[in-house]
Amino acid sequence: MRRFGTNATAVKRVLTNANMSKTVLNAQYAVRGAVVIRAMEIKEQLAENPSDFDFDKIVMCNIGNPQELGQKPPTFPRQVLAGCLYPPLLEQNIFPSDVVEKAETILADTPSRSIGAYTHSQGLQSCRQFVADFIQNRDGVDCDPANIFLTDGASPGIKYVLQACISGPEHGCLTPIPQYPLYSGSVALLNGSLLGYKLDEDNGWSMDITEMDRLATESKAKGINPRCLVVINPGNPTGNSLDRDAIRDCVQLAKDHNLVILADEVYQENIYGDKPFVSFRSVLDSMGEGYNNVELASFHSVSKGVFGECGLRGGYMELRNIHDEGKEQLYKLASISLCSNTAGQVTTGVMCSLPKKGDASYESHTAETKAQYESLVRRSKIVSEKINQIEGISCQTVLGAMYAFPRVTIPLKAQEAAKAKGMAPDLFYAVSLLENAGICVVPGSGFGQADGTYHFRTTILPPEDEMEAVCARLADFHENFTADYS
Amino acid sequence: MRRFGTNATAVKRVLTNANMSKTVLNAQYAVRGAVVIRAMEIKEQLAENPSDFDFDKIVMCNIGNPQELGQKPPTFPRQVLAGCLYPPLLEQNIFPSDVVEKAETILADTPSRSIGAYTHSQGLQSCRQFVADFIQNRDGVDCDPANIFLTDGASPGIKYVLQACISGPEHGCLTPIPQYPLYSGSVALLNGSLLGYKLDEDNGWSMDITEMDRLATESKAKGINPRCLVVINPGNPTGNSLDRDAIRDCVQLAKDHNLVILADEVYQENIYGDKPFVSFRSVLDSMGEGYNNVELASFHSVSKGVFGECGLRGGYMELRNIHDEGKEQLYKLASISLCSNTAGQVTTGVMCSLPKKGDASYESHTAETKAQYESLVRRSKIVSEKINQIEGISCQTVLGAMYAFPRVTIPLKAQEAAKAKGMAPDLFYAVSLLENAGICVVPGSGFGQADGTYHFRTTILPPEDEMEAVCARLADFHENFTADYS
Numbered sequence: 001m002r003r004f005g006t007n008a009t010a011v012k013r014v015l016t017n018a019n020m021s022k023t024v025l026n027a028q029y030a031v032r033g034a035v036v037i038r039a040m041e042i043k044e045q046l047a048e049n050p051s052d053f054d055f056d057k058i059v060m061c062n063i064g065n066p067q068e069l070g071q072k073p074p075t076f077p078r079q080v081l082a083g084c085l086y087p088p089l090l091e092q093n094i095f096p097s098d099v100v101e102k103a104e105t106i107l108a109d110t111p112s113r114s115i116g117a118y119t120h121s122q123g124l125q126s127c128r129q130f131v132a133d134f135i136q137n138r139d140g141v142d143c144d145p146a147n148i149f150l151t152d153g154a155s156p157g158i159k160y161v162l163q164a165c166i167s168g169p170e171h172g173c174l175t176p177i178p179q180y181p182l183y184s185g186s187v188a189l190l191n192g193s194l195l196g197y198k199l200d201e202d203n204g205w206s207m208d209i210t211e212m213d214r215l216a217t218e219s220k221a222k223g224i225n226p227r228c229l230v231v232i233n234p235g236n237p238t239g240n241s242l243d244r245d246a247i248r249d250c251v252q253l254a255k256d257h258n259l260v261i262l263a264d265e266v267y268q269e270n271i272y273g274d275k276p277f278v279s280f281r282s283v284l285d286s287m288g289e290g291y292n293n294v295e296l297a298s299f300h301s302v303s304k305g306v307f308g309e310c311g312l313r314g315g316y317m318e319l320r321n322i323h324d325e326g327k328e329q330l331y332k333l334a335s336i337s338l339c340s341n342t343a344g345q346v347t348t349g350v351m352c353s354l355p356k357k358g359d360a361s362y363e364s365h366t367a368e369t370k371a372q373y374e375s376l377v378r379r380s381k382i383v384s385e386k387i388n389q390i391e392g393i394s395c396q397t398v399l400g401a402m403y404a405f406p407r408v409t410i411p412l413k414a415q416e417a418a419k420a421k422g423m424a425p426d427l428f429y430a431v432s433l434l435e436n437a438g439i440c441v442v443p444g445s446g447f448g449q450a451d452g453t454y455h456f457r458t459t460i461l462p463p464e465d466e467m468e469a470v471c472a473r474l475a476d477f478h479e480n481f482t483a484d485y486s
Numbered sequence: 487m488r489r490f491g492t493n494a495t496a497v498k499r500v501l502t503n504a505n506m507s508k509t510v511l512n513a514q515y516a517v518r519g520a521v522v523i524r525a526m527e528i529k530e531q532l533a534e535n536p537s538d539f540d541f542d543k544i545v546m547c548n549i550g551n552p553q554e555l556g557q558k559p560p561t562f563p564r565q566v567l568a569g570c571l572y573p574p575l576l577e578q579n580i581f582p583s584d585v586v587e588k589a590e591t592i593l594a595d596t597p598s599r600s601i602g603a604y605t606h607s608q609g610l611q612s613c614r615q616f617v618a619d620f621i622q623n624r625d626g627v628d629c630d631p632a633n634i635f636l637t638d639g640a641s642p643g644i645k646y647v648l649q650a651c652i653s654g655p656e657h658g659c660l661t662p663i664p665q666y667p668l669y670s671g672s673v674a675l676l677n678g679s680l681l682g683y684k685l686d687e688d689n690g691w692s693m694d695i696t697e698m699d700r701l702a703t704e705s706k707a708k709g710i711n712p713r714c715l716v717v718i719n720p721g722n723p724t725g726n727s728l729d730r731d732a733i734r735d736c737v738q739l740a741k742d743h744n745l746v747i748l749a750d751e752v753y754q755e756n757i758y759g760d761k762p763f764v765s766f767r768s769v770l771d772s773m774g775e776g777y778n779n780v781e782l783a784s785f786h787s788v789s790k791g792v793f794g795e796c797g798l799r800g801g802y803m804e805l806r807n808i809h810d811e812g813k814e815q816l817y818k819l820a821s822i823s824l825c826s827n828t829a830g831q832v833t834t835g836v837m838c839s840l841p842k843k844g845d846a847s848y849e850s851h852t853a854e855t856k857a858q859y860e861s862l863v864r865r866s867k868i869v870s871e872k873i874n875q876i877e878g879i880s881c882q883t884v885l886g887a888m889y890a891f892p893r894v895t896i897p898l899k900a901q902e903a904a905k906a907k908g909m910a911p912d913l914f915y916a917v918s919l920l921e922n923a924g925i926c927v928v929p930g931s932g933f934g935q936a937d938g939t940y941h942f943r944t945t946i947l948p949p950e951d952e953m954e955a956v957c958a959r960l961a962d963f964h965e966n967f968t969a970d971y972s
Binding site (some may be wrong): 002003004005012013014015016019020021022024025027029031032033040063065066067068069070071072073078079081082083086087089092094110111112114115116117118119120121152153155156162163164165166171182184185186189193209213216217219227228251253256257258260261293295303308309310311312313321322323325326327329330332333335336337338339341342343344349391 | 488489490491498499500501503504508509510511513515517518519521526546549551552553554555556557558563564565567568569571572575578580597598600601602603604605606607627638639641642647649650651652653657668671672677695699702703713714730735738739742743744745746779782789794795796797798802807809811812814815816819821823824826827828829830944947969
């Protein structure tokens with residue numbers, strides 16, 4: 001064989017820890033990190049040797065993935081999807097009339113009645129119109145489908161905006177601590193600077209706008225220019241919910257520091273207390289013309305809410321006050337991926353244009369989703385109440401989203417045992433919880449937490465009839481863990 | 487309202503050409519670039535004033551999007567999808583038995599029989615097993631589902647590997663010229679160095695391995711370390727097809743220069759001549775143990791072939807000889823996006839496990855896809871033959887993929903007219919073709935071309951009964967264009 005180059009020596013592989021891109025190595029994503037990988041191993045071991053552990057299955061509380069834990073998908077959007085994918089079904093009297101009508105509306109917006117073609121890079125016009133109407137009705141504002149991007153879940157839109165804002169360590173991204181690690185991970189991949197603003201646990205994980213202002217100002221002095229402000233509302237992992245005044249403060253901060261706001265509002269339907277969801281879009285528009293230059297990108301998804309259609313990967317980004325030059329570049333980023341998947345586009349369109357009173361599916365769809373919602377409300381209460389009854393764990397009320405982020409007292413001896421194993425104390429705790437009680441949660445360090453405090457994130461998603469048992473297993477585990485290391 | 491910061495002056499928006507990330511501004515993606523944006527404007531204008539142009543519709547030849555031009559989706563995968571999305575259909579005697587069986591196999595691999603949950607970040611085990619079996623049968627090699635990543639089309643896998651290889655200008659990516667601009671665009675976003683190796687147009691767009699070796703060696707001398715080698719086979723936009731010897735040369739080059747091979751094989755079913763498709767995987771494995779360290783990632787998609795299911799965004803990446811450390815990081819990148827869309831996963835699984843002789847859908851599926859394939863073969867011949875009959879345009883034989891990349895003589899006066907408008911000559915030509923003949927193609931500069939030569943990429947996808955007319959319009963246009971600028 002002919003040889004090439006001048007150094008035809010032993011191959012040094014590129015994709016190793018020594019040689020790979022440092023940005024990739026530095027990015028962290030704990031939601032599917034070490035604890036979850038261990039959980040998958042245990043699952044396999046359990047299948048082979050059920051007696052190896054003190055439990056017969058693992059409860060996956062690491063991720064907001066409702067259908068993994070038995071939540072049923074809503075019928076109406078699934079019927080529309082089946083009709084869009086195989087249109088002969090629409091002529092066979094199988095589906096209610098509004099299903100047929102919705103599917104036909106969407107198919108009429110495709111070339112040759114098929115959702116198998118690449119769409120416009122922002123998504124099908126019909127589905128973007130459904131989204132625009134939804135925002136208009138929700139907020140009482142004008143909304144143009146030209147400002148909507150349909151995306152594979154909410155993540156791609158978030159990545160596009162971050163990519164346009166951040167391209168080196170001199171660019172900062174104000175991000176809540178704790179946060180959903182998509183943000184820290186993406187900023188690390190872009191080689192940017194994460195500027196973590198701490199949420200106040202003792203005040204229901206509320207924002208401290210003075211601290212955020214100080215952080216932005218001090219970062220500038222250090223040569224890091226804050227370029228964007230991430231707000232997750234309702235909060236992930238904290239479960240808090242922002243009122244109008246807090247959002248006004250954020251808009252003002254963005255104006256004064258020239259920040260693009262990324263409003264992660266994927267949990268807007270998941271509200272369990274008496275604080276209603278308030279959108280950034282509605283607040284920004286209410287503040288008048290002086291704020292017409294405050295750049296806002298808002299995100300929503302079909303993965304959460306009462307749909308829980310995580311696997312279908314549908315979502316949208318709405319742009320507000322973004323310069324045409326910026327829109328053009330975001331369009332280019334979307335077009336490099338050609339378009340988001342059409343099943344997700346259809347699901348997003350349907351989520352934003354549900355059956356109305358009088359429509360054939362209205363009663364059944366409403367009953368299904370109401371039951372789903374009420375069950376989430378009950379489970380949110382069970383989780384925070386039961387966890388708060390455990391000595392050594394405290395948990396803020398879950399006002400929104402799908403998670404609790406309780407604070408755990410980890411005994412000093414356990415901290416030392418963790419250190420001996422080269423593990424963070426909260427990772428050590430989470431792995432112990434997994435191996436002893438079969439409950440898979442994510443350590444707080446994956447989201448960020450105040451120094452010297454330890455947390456974990458758990459979803460509120462186990463089925464209602466298992467929820468009390470899961471909480472009891474957690475309580476038993478924590479008692480034993482504390483005793484073992486006292 | 488309270489003010490923040492010390493510089494509460496007029497807002498300077500971040501997302502403008504002046505302030506945005508330079509990496510984003512520098513990335514180009516012509517396949518949905520200026521010509522296509524103009525085509526969309528003309529479409530709208532045509533809808534309002536049909537007499538504004540000399541044609542009644544635009545033929546979109548810019549992108550390999552078969553269903554946009556009327557290609558019918560295959561029935562079997564669409565029935566499986568409908569069944570997976572709305573499982574009650576599987577109990578109603580609507581679908582053939584093999585559709586029900588396939589859907590049930592996939593549903594059995596999901597929690598609570600629903601594809602609405604996030605899957606493993608690499609995709610459903612059942613569908614990865616279908617892919618592994620497909621590769622095993624195609625190449626006669628062992629293939630482990632643990633090395634398969636199911637992705638939203640082929641693009642995300644390509645981006646993950648590039649991201650792991652390239653993180654600054656000191657990292658080079660050997661890429662064919664002309665190339666599919668996903669590569670140049672992604673390398674620009676990663677702030678890396680594109681190392682374009684020229685394909686030889688006069689020899690059917692073949693590779694010149696000596697030139698590639700020289701390029702790699704010279705780049706190193708300039709401080710740019712080549713880290714990966716992109717090969718598109720069959721070629722996009724060139725339509726060439728590589729034989730075993732050319733692939734062996736690439737593997738040797740990768741070994742000697744320590745390059746990760748990205749084998750873009752999404753057109754592997756689109757072979758129109760007598761050169762069969764040869765996979766990188768089969769060649770690499772045939773070269774023996776001395777090549778066990780040559781890193782290979784191969785890509786395939788449901789968007790091309792005879793499925794043409796672009797909108798569903800399904801595809802896979804197979805890893806070979808990638809170190810566990812590398813796999814772990816690629817898994818992390820996939821997990822930051824959680825998982826690919828499940829409709830795409832199912833379609834990919836089905837593409838890799840088609841009905842077999844004796845199965846209920848075998849005859850009908852085979853007939854559908856055979857007709858589809860034969861039509862593509864005929865169209866590939868019509869395009870290159872008809873284009874070659876035009877004085878001033880020459881076109882290599884289309885051996886594979888879905889495109890022709892003809893070379894056009896652009897008169898000097900037209901080049902000057904383009905210059906006066908600040909346009910590249912081939913962009914000027916493509917815009918003129920669009921505005922005068924309603925044919926939307928992509929200028930050669932979007933893919934790269936030898937200095938002083940001009941090309942465009944057109945698909946071979948217009949319906950057979952329109953194809954001759956489209957070619958005739960192109961011929962008329964070119965004659966007039968040449969006359970106007972002589």
